[in-house]
Amino acid sequence: MVEGNAAAEEMRAVVEMGRTAAGSDTPIAVEVGGADCLDNPTHFQTLLEDAEKPLYKDCSNFTKLSATIKLYNLKAKYGWSDRSFKDLLKLMKDMLPEENLLSDSLYAAKKTLSTLGLDYKKIHACPNDCIMYRKEFKDANDCPTCGMSRSKTNTKTKGVSRVPSKVLCCWPVMLVTYNLPPWLCMKRKFMMLTLLISGPKQPGNNIDVYLAPLIDDLKELWEVGIQTYDGYRDQSFTLKSVLLWTINDFPAYGNLSGYSVKGYKACPICVDNTHSSWLPKSRKICYRGHRQWLPLSHPYRKQKKAFDGEQLLDLAPKSLSGTEVLHRMQACNCVLGKTKEYWEHLHIHHILDVMHIEKNVLESLLGTLLDIPGKTKDGYTARLGLVDMKMRLELAPYAVGKKTCLPPACYTLSKEEKKKVCTSFIGMKVPDGYSSNISRLVSMKDLKLIGLKSHDCHVLMQQLLPIAIRGVLPKHVRIAITRMCMFFNEICNKEIECIWYVKLSCVDRYGTDGCTPLRGT
Template sequence: MRHPADSMAWKSFDELHESFALEPRNVRLGLASDGFQPFGDSRKSYSIWPVVLIPYNLPPWMCMKQSNFILSMLISGPESPGDAIDIYLQPLIKELKELWEVGVETFDASTRQNFQLHAALLWTINDFPAYGNLSGWSTKGKLACPCCNKNTFSIRLTNGSKQCYMGHRRYLPSKHKWRNDKYSFDGTKERGYAPKLFSGDEILEQVQDLEGVILTKAANKRVKISHSNRGDNWNKKSIFFELSYWKTLLLRHNLDLMHIEKNIFDNIHGTLMNIKGKTKDTMKSRLDLQAMNIRPELHPLRKGDKFVLPVASYMLSPNEKHTFCLFLKQLRVPDGFSSNISHCINLKEHKISGLKSHDCHIMLQRLLPLALRGLLPKEVYEPLIELCLFFTVVGSKTLKADDLDQIEAQIPITLCKLERIFPPSFFDIMLHLPIHLANEAKIGGPSQYRSMYSIERYLYTLKGFICNRACPEGSIAEGHIANECMTFCSRYLHGIETKFNRHERNYDGRDNTSVEGLSIFSQLGKALGAGTIYDLDANKLEQAQLYI
């Protein structure tokens, strides 16, 4: 799978709606929304929510470009809309219903004829908190997983006062030996099975009684819904169910790979390095181990008036921390591979700070397995590497069904291995969500079309439009319209530099000439500072090739 058109979701939609699929010019859309703080001063509370439509009827190299995004609306601040986002989405849903049922007359430049264009919404793209706002399922509490629904398994930690999600033995084969090993896990034997995914009709039955609930953030008008009495985490019936085809979709809302990777890397990094405030291995975590009567070698030891925490196998010693940081400090990567991670390393204090989401993505998938070699015991190192390989496969630009089947079978084993090592507080909801990522990849296709990377970059572009702090939404609207006009006009401007014909960032200033031999040597170099161009003769060129 290289494009959403290769996915099960796309093909299933074509089978269910044949008349729509017969016209290849009909448009498939993705909807993305997230809030951002428009000012440089992060202390000022303000949240703007753009709603962006992404057309998927484009080849992979054009599909996620900002020039093809459709900014359908801006939900103004100063507060986020929360579950009341449905109120603001009403005009958009009305237009989507019209595009599905009636269509709009459109001119086809290739045939020079008009035709009736229809459009359908395939799914939404959002981070995990926004997932709750758009879907109506609260992503907090003991039933935080929207995929497991009301069958989510979690434990309330006595001392940590948080929910932990450790029930991954349910996904193992029924006769697996770990199901009876209660002392290595949470102190209980596992008799349950993996929860099934609910269909659109089943979800509609669950939320039928929530239709017409007043959606507002005003405390005196908001209807309080008791999740404990209902037995689920629904707050509302999503407005997307007004679309007649919404319940037939295999994948309605996407789990965002970008934020999941970042949160998991922060958990691993904070715990291995024992960073105060970020580590999951605290006194409360050890007391929870004691309360669950598991892993006695990690229980706190009383020495006089104080408690001492035994050193865990997953903690790096000061020398190992120095080796880990030194590896990253001396790291050199290809241009454009990541930011300069060495700038984020403090060798003196053994700290890593300032990593962006993409840096965490690179660290988790590529660098962490190399940096930790020889620093941790095999029983700790092995599941961490398996987790890194899982994200490498599921985040690939090209997906293979066999690979997805393999990692889907492996990820429960990997998470169970981690459960045998790390404390229960380590397993927040983000450590549970990978159990569903492989299945979503099989349904929706490659993650780059369903993650927040492109959207977050677009939000940064919108933030740059703000010139008047008193009217941030107006500034964004004017800047967006001006940018759209320039983008449209630049498609028809020839002979001048535009965003569609300008040279790449590393353009060397002269035409590329063919060079015999390996294709890598046909890429021209550029001097740093004042330099002169020198062409190698055949003998020196051969020497350079042999040396490389």
């Protein structure tokens, strides 16, 4: 533990480094940790002492600091009011042995936590997502881009009120520490909430405006670092960090990367070589060419009738490196940049969240199998799209009097078969905490599943759906759906065996070059 003047000198060094990094007279440590840290460095000494003092005599489980943090964590987790938390502190103070060190008021607890730097900062933003009122715009009253007022207008007095038009308060941006073991890094207590972006609508492509404070912090952590105290070694060190990648769904991928994930070139891997075409009757863009990722001698490449009537012998395109992407972006006029000094050299920049993909796939699959209105992908316009592409003409819609009928496909279920599927879901029982009660999610009246959450879709896709469809679909359809469920099951495992990697890469019968058959197959 740092003694006497050493604590003051160490805190002074931290503050001086913060002033140098900020390039201003206002120290970062003062802004983040409290305005009294520089003038009263004994607060840092007090914090270290609270981390070592037992809560009461002979207590080995809790210190004064750890007890306060754990209780405040419960308050935040279960949404306790300040009044109830204050009464709880008083009660526990009386229940514990005499001369215990537990804070007896909410003010004392907050004062202890504020020394840790666990505060937050509200930043006003333009309602049109043009700028954030920080740095050179800190004292501005109107947006310099669109001219919108920073504050709301009082309808009664027709004057400007002090209420800001927009404050960060809704959409979360979290950071995950990746130098922890895989079984710890995604735990809630190791995630850091860095931003809350205002709602009710997401900022879309203007998310750059709201990420500016985070990007500034990341640049500081990469270039300068911050002085951090190591309680285990009882010493300070310079902490640095690097942003490895982002984890998001596909629309957010476009917002963060700046690449358009809509239109004729929506694939960020194929880019200019994306196989796409416009379907006028269904008014959608159709993406094809998936067979180019198969091995060169794969039989699917030469089949015509089963696909779009053409053979596909093209090689799979290579994804652009970070340097190539940066070179292309240099010609663009970007007002707010997304790049960092090391970003172009990373092998992976953005990762798609498998839970989002899994949920979307399952909802589309169940919507199509159960023919749920608004969810099915096999409707009238979809059949007209097949006619436009001259594919599966036996599924083309036809007229019967004044009605239009759709021929049943191999995956079309009758009403009785739909009831069997829904009844199977109702009869399934899983261990406590494994998932939601599936039977409550099934509507026998409408023959559909409602209120599915991401984890429910995860369990249904990987475990329950293959069981529910065993007796109602043709064999080749069942096998295709089951193999897709097995694919999601394998990629969600903590470990992927080499033999499964080969199978998931569609080269189970071919060599790594896609041409040479493997021995024994």
